[in-house]
Amino acid sequence: MKDIVSRRRFIIFLFALFIFILVILVGCSDTGYTWGWYEVLPITPQGKIHLKFLVGGFLSTLRIAIISIAISIFARHVTIHLTSRIVKESIIKDN
Numbered sequence: 001m002k003d004i005v006s007r008r009r010f011i012i013f014l015f016a017l018f019i020f021i022l023v024i025l026v027g028c029s030d031t032g033y034t035w036g037w038y039e040v041l042p043i044t045p046q047g048k049i050h051l052k053f054l055v056g057g058f059l060s061t062l063r064i065a066i067i068s069i070a071i072s073i074f075a076r077h078v079t080i081h082l083t084s085r086i087v088k089e090s091i092i093k094d095n
Contacts, residue, residue: 064088 040054041047071084 038044039047040050042051068084068088071080071087074080
C-alpha cells in the first residue's frame, strides 16, 4: 500500500512538473507584446515621474508590511487583531 501511495505522489509530481514547464514554455513564446521600458527610463521626464510614483508606492507598502508584521507578532487577542486590521485599512486608504 505504501508503494502505491508513493507511486501516486510521484505521478502527481511529474504531472505538476509537466504543467509548470508547459506554462513556462508557452509564456516564452512570441506573443507580439513589447515591454515599454521607456516608461520607467529615468532619462526621460515621463520616466522620472513614473519612477517617483513607484518608489512612493514601495515605501508605503514597506511601511504597511512592517506594521502588519509587528502587530501580528505581538497580537494575542481578537480585539487587537481587529484594531490592527482597521489601522492597516486606514493607512491603505490614506495613501
